């Protein structure tokens with residue numbers, strides 16, 4: 001088999017809308033943080049299936065849980081009858097959630113439908129219809145979650161109208177900070193911009209929920225300044241608006257904590273969505289929230305035939321074991337410090353490396369034009385292409401930001417090897433040795 005042949009064959013049948021095109025890569029196998037393509041070439045994976053395999057590819061404990069469960073029964077719909085792994089997981093996950101008081105959850109199959117569910121429960125509980133979310137947010141690909149998203153024109157182009165009652169406020173990404181502004185002045189200005197809709201056309205008492213990725217993923221692996229999010233949180237509380245966090249990308253240990261909101265001490269969400277790595281990449285998601293909010297809707301307001309499926313929930317129980325027993329939160333934190341040090345060294349050496357943000361094994365590295373200091377998609381694209389040729393899988397977000405999200409089980413040797421490849425790619429770029437100039441990825445919009 002051959003990567004190019006498989007892709008050529010598939011291209012006659014697969015929708016363009018279904019793949020963000022990066023490299024000619026067809027995955028055959030994966031173990032830990034190493035991938036093998038259909039030609040037998042190996043790669044170090046710095047994407048972890050878009051942060052959906054934090055425990056690494058085919059972890060033996062997860063694999064065993066899946067096969068054991070599949071031997072008993074693969075599927076019986078939780079919409080009608082309970083199963084033991086799902087019941088156990090519900091109890092374990094609600095205890096893990098950083099939400100005060102009694103907590104309940106509802107299952108889904110994807111991060112997208114978990115966010116749809118979050119919107120349903122927020123509307124159901126508050127009796128209010130409006131939803132406020134942020135530019136740069138990626139909440140998913142269903143109509144509800146797309147309506148809350150704001151990161152790509154292709155996610156609304158030709159498909160409108162999206163859901164009614166959705167308002168976007170600017171996410172305080174560092175690249176919006178003006179040269180003359182101190183950090184505090186920037187936060188104040190961004191919070192003023194946050195308040196503008198509420199002061200002009202959006203009555204706060206008609207808003208059900210503010211939905212935020214406390215650390216945006218596809219928006220650039222970028223953390224909201226703590227003081228800013230505290231102000232938003234306070235605003236929500238002052239106006240009876242629910243505060244909800246999307247942990248689909250940044251949860252499950254990615255940032256060195258179970259949940260990214262735990263990087264903001266004292267902020268406790270009313271609702272949260274979880275998916276991706278929840279079942280090591282098998283299709284399982286959940287909306288988790290205060291009991292009184294989740295109890296506001298009655299069946300069948302949020303049932304799916306396969307959500308809370310016995311195999312996916314067994315995989316999720318095993319995933320939680322692996323994260324706990326393998327001390328993966330600590331590992332993410334510790335290796336994240338090494339990664340930060342490495343990318344800061346690259347920043348010193350190469351003038352096209354801009355801001356470096358690292359929160360555990362979770363990094364966004366801006367690639368900039370050395371003269372204008374503005375985002376440079378072309379250089380970023382050349383870099384990831386060269387890395388790919390040299391055996392490292394890394395993609396960009398927003399066109400110019402390197403997305404660094406390896407499986408949390410990546411070994412120190414693999415990490416070191418990946419650093420060497422990244423450095424080599426950067427040196428090749430500095431030497432003008434990379435000829436590639438096609439448009440790929442999110443930048444190709």
Ligand SMILES: Cc1ncc(COP(=O)(O)O)c(C=O)c1O
Nearest residue numbers: 110111112138139140217248249
């Ligand atoms: C923050 C966030 N929320 C929701 C989603 C949607 O998840 P899914 O693709 O599983 O529907 C994603 C996917 O990238 C995400 O990054």
